[in-house]
Amino acid sequence: MTDQGQRRRRARVAVAGGLTALVVGGIGASVPAGAQGPAPGGGPGSFTPPFVEPTIAGKPTAEKCVPKEKPEFDRELECKPAAGSLNVLPSGDPFYWDALEGTENVNASIVAEYGRASENDESRLLRFINGLPTWDTPTTPDGGANPDGEPNAKPLIPGTGTTEPGNDGALFCADQNFLADGRILAAGGTAYLNDPGLQDAPVGATELAGVTSTRIYDPSTNSWSQAGRMKQGRWYPTLVTMGDGRMFTASGVEKLIKPIQPDDPKNSGGNVRESEIFDPKTNEWTQNPATADRSLPLFPRLHLLPNGKVFYNAAGQSFNPAGQDYAEAQWNVAATYDPAKQEWKELGVPGLTTGVTSVPGFRGSTSSTMLPLEPDDKGRYTKASFLTAGGVPNPPSPGGYIAVAQSQVATVDTAAGDKLTTEETGPLSQGRWYGSQILLPTGEVVTFSGADRDEVIAPGVEVPRKQAELFDPATKKWRTLASGNNPRTYHNTAALMPDGRVLVGGHAPISTLYGKNVTVAPGVTGPNDGRDPSFEIFSPPYLSRGDRPVIESVASGGETAEGSTPISAGYGKSMQVFVTGDASKIANVTLVRFPTQTHVVDGDQRSVRLRVVKREGGTLTVAMPEDPNVLPPGPYMMFVNRDTPNGPVPSVSTTVFAGTPVPAALAAAAGSKEGLVACASKVGFQSVEARGRGRGLALGFTRVRETPVGVDVFQHAAGRTVVRERLVARFSNRSKGLTWNGRATQPGRTVRDGLYSVRFTTRTASGKREVRRVALRRSNGRWSSRPDFYRRVTCDVLSAFKLERPAFAGRGRKALGISYRLASRAKVRVEILRGGRTVKRLAAKSRPGQRTFRLSLPVRGTRRGDYKVKLTVTRPNGRRLVSTLTSRRL
Ligand SMILES: [Cu+2]
Missing domain, CATH: 2.60.40.10 (Immunoglobulins)
Incomplete structure (x- = not known):
């Protein structure tokens, strides 16, 4: 996962079936530069050539779309999804889904036909195996929402409309964030209506309805499930994770084109005012009281401030020409939402007091990037700064059409009552609408893709922006970088990867001038002949x-x-x-x-x-x-x-x-080649714990699945005597943790001071027994933790490593048994340390996989104290893994 950037190679993906071969040179590669020495600032950076999913419906093809085997309604084509939404999972694997799926089916007018031609967007898991991209399709590729229609999507005239399946729960236009445990929550999205329309005649006008659905993607199973419904349907909402792990959402629309909702006059002619909060413990949404209502643009630029309030940076998307809101003037005003008081407070109009060339107030369709939060001397975080560059600002309300180059930083000082100040920075080299701004780990910001004007108004006439630009926080200026290969305008994406490179993808435009997909002036205007399912990887200047x-x-x-x-x-x-x-x-x-x-x-x-x-x-x-x-x-x-x-x-x-444990499957899969999903079936425990409570122990565990758990307490040493595993307490078939009172459950046994271990046993999805052990010491009747002597199950190169017991030698002079097993061939070095000093070292040896190696530490010449056994495993690719276990010499 993390060493891809270190290797230099030219990689080639041969598509199964041998029809095409896609050369993706440099996907696993690092920086090309360096031959002439470092360029100033690291140079312009570089893009890999584009690479793309090699198949459609399992069949290799170089085409973007192929005819469907079974066409239905107006859906004749099946296409590769583009990354209209892009995530990088904690495993390092990108996970994305399409936008506007099915526009390729439109023959003359997206307005007239898309109500029937549209389809729910498909998601994909992209993995880099040895630097080569491979694609997996999740279970229920479209997220599985609303197979029977979205209940909130009512036609304007009751009784009209069409009911084709498969387009009432689209992931397109949902927003998504990680839950604390690394799963993704995607809330809202699209239901397509033919409104008004007639069931068996494909006539009507396409309407989009925001859906109430929320779904959860679990990377350990590569599958989607449904969570609670929101009270409001939301198309283009924003989600923000709060400090307590709950998820706040605001804005979106229930109906896009002239939102008229006979049963909801308050939201008619406007975006959704109500905000809601999701609790991952119950999987349910709660609507906030009316004091928490506010008119916001679509996809409002919202951020969690370090004081727990949500900041609205007077930016978002005003969906012209059809999606106006009568309260748009309010969007010029920055504000904070206080979740404790459940109310908004206005902070003023950004840029109004700077007296500079920038247009103050609302910035349409710009990224809003929160720059790094920095602690003061006392470790407090009280200032948050937000960079916006380009976009289509006000006036005229609700936003302009031609993109500007202006760039500014708004700062909120939470120690001064959320005081807002705005500062203008150097401009972009040219106007840019819809740039994907990515904050790099260094604090620099790079903006990718977009166009010279707002593509929503007249799709297909925009000029793409292919050249990236970098914002240097030290000089507060932008400079131009390398240009990407492919033009990516509406629904472009970019995401920082764990190796410090940036994955750039997406492009799923609205059909040209709301007609059908055609490129107006090839090579000049945006390519509107359909979506672009490809990705490229950008190496930032810092890699040089x-x-x-x-x-x-x-x-x-x-x-x-x-x-x-x-x-x-x-x-x-x-x-x-x-x-x-x-x-x-x-x-x-x-x-x-x-x-x-x-x-x-x-x-x-x-x-x-x-x-x-x-x-x-x-x-x-x-x-x-x-x-x-x-x-x-x-x-x-x-x-x-x-x-x-x-x-x-x-x-x-x-x-x-x-603030949360590492998910079990991810912990086990770290460094493995087989991937998270395959590894997840090999682990049963999420976590185990044994802690002193009174004279007994609190014995806790969490599991991946609901498999029964056995808990056994063994004594290993009493005074200076090492005893064989002496079982003192046993609890079988447990589904939740327990408190043990510290008394023996086994006949004839007593619990005295000494060294102990607690053994937790369960079964994995594949039926294998999994054992975890926790070492403890009992002294004067009180329990304390001891370092590990037994490594948990993992899918990495070191598949097993354990010490025979947590104590050795003593009166019986028992040697210490050590055993380990590798998943595949690697070099192993063994070191034994006491008090931080190496007392024994075995030279590194190449060892084969799938065999258990045993060695022992003889008692002779050892002194009392803790002995650490340190294993350094070096794989053929040079990646190292170090694991240390401890046993006490009595
Ligand atoms: Cu969109």
Whole structure:
């Protein structure tokens, strides 16, 4: 996952069946530059050639669309989905779905035909295996919403309309964010209506209705399921994750074209005013009271401030010409929503007081990027700054048509009552509508794709913007970068990947002038002959600024995660980041939320600099924020940045789950080639825990599936005597955790002071037994934790590693047994340490996979104390994994 950027190779994908071969040189490659030495600032960056899903309905084809085997309604073609919405999962795998699926079926007019020709958008999982892209289709590719029609989508004239299946729960125009546990919630979307229309005659006008559906994608099963319905139908809403892990949503429309809702006059002629909140514990939505209502543009640019309020940056999409809202003047005003008081407060019009050339107020269809949140000396986060560049601003209300080049930073000071100030920065080199702005780990921002004007008004006449531009926060200026291969205008996307490169994709335009898909002036105007399902990968200039820093491992809460293994970090806790070389060379440690982008919006977009407490040798000690509002629970990429004369250089990232455990399947799959879904079937436990409670133990566990669990407590040592596994307590067939009173359940046994382990046993989906062990010490009747002597099941190269027992030697002078097993051939080095000193080292040896290796540490010459057994496994590709277990010499 994370070392793709390190390798240089030319890769070739041969499509199954051998019909075509797509050369995707450099997808797994790093930077081409370097031969002439670093360019100033790292040069313009570079794009890989485009690459695309090689099949349609399982059959290899180089075409974008092929005729359907069974055409129905007006749907004659089947096409490869474009990334109209793009996410990068915590496994590192991109996951995306289409936009406007089925426009290729339109023969003359999208307005007249699309009510029947449209289809629910399909999603895809994209994986890079050894740098080569492969595609998987999730279960229920379209998310599975509303097979029987969207209940909220009522035709204007009762009794009219058509009822074709498969287009009432489209993912297109939903918004999506990660839940804390790494699943994705997609809320809202589209139901297509022929309104008014007649059932058996394909006549009528296409209307879009916002759906109430919300669905959850689970990466461990590559499947969708349905969550609770929202109270309002929402097309083009924005979702924001709150500090408590709940999800806030606002705006969207129930009907796009002149929203007339006879049963809801308040929302007629406007966007949805009501806001709602989703609780992942119950899977249900609750509508906020009327004090929380506000008229907002579509896909409003909303962000969670570090004080827990939601900031509206006076930006969004005003869907001209048909989607106006009578309250549009209000969109010029920035505001915050306070979830505690459930009310909005206005902060003023951004740009009004700067007295500069920028047009103040509403900025249409611009990205709004929250720049890195930085702590002050005391670790408080009180300033949040937001960069908007380009777009179609006001006036005239509701927004212009030709894109501008203006760029500004709005700052909210939460220590000064959310005071808003605006500062103009250097402009873009040219006007840009719908640029996908991506915040890089270094704090630089790159904008990709888009066009010279608002494509919604007259689709197909816009001129694409292919050249990327970079915003340097040090100079507050933009400079031009390399140009992408493909023009990508409406429904373009981009997302930062864990290796620091950017995946660029999408382009699913509205049919030309609301007619059919044709390109007006090939090579000049946007290609409107259908969608573009391809991707390209951008290597930012920082990959040409010299050697990248390396995170070797991260320690938090008594656990250490090596290499690409994800780790969980609690709020207010300290974390240690071990880097190669000198920690004083590291400028900062940055957490970047995994991206979930659509319509140039990611409501959870966030980058947080951690306070560095100490730098010593190769170790940085950093502090996690105390307040979850700074860093809402969920998945983040941790980067370290090193400064060079040419600018900052980031590491490859390590995955950190803030305030929540690492999902079991992901923990097990780290570093494995087989992927998350295959690995998920091999794990039964999400987590296990044994903690002292009174004179007994609190024994807890969470499981991936509802499989019964056995819990056994064994004694291993009493005083200086090592005993064989002596079972003292047994609890079978458990479905939830328990508290053990500390007394033996086995006849004739007593529980005395000594070293113990708790064994948790369950079965995996494939029926295999899975064992986890936790080591403990009992002293004067009180229990305390001991370091691990038994490694959990994983799908990485080290498939098993355990010590025979948590104690050895003592009066019986028992040697310590060590065993390990590899998934595939690798080099293994074994070191034994006592008190931080190496007492024994076995030279690295190449070992085959699928065989168990045993060795033992003899007692002779050892002294009492904790012995650490450290295994360093180096795979043929050079990636290392280090695992350490501990046993006590008595
Ligand atoms: Cu759209």
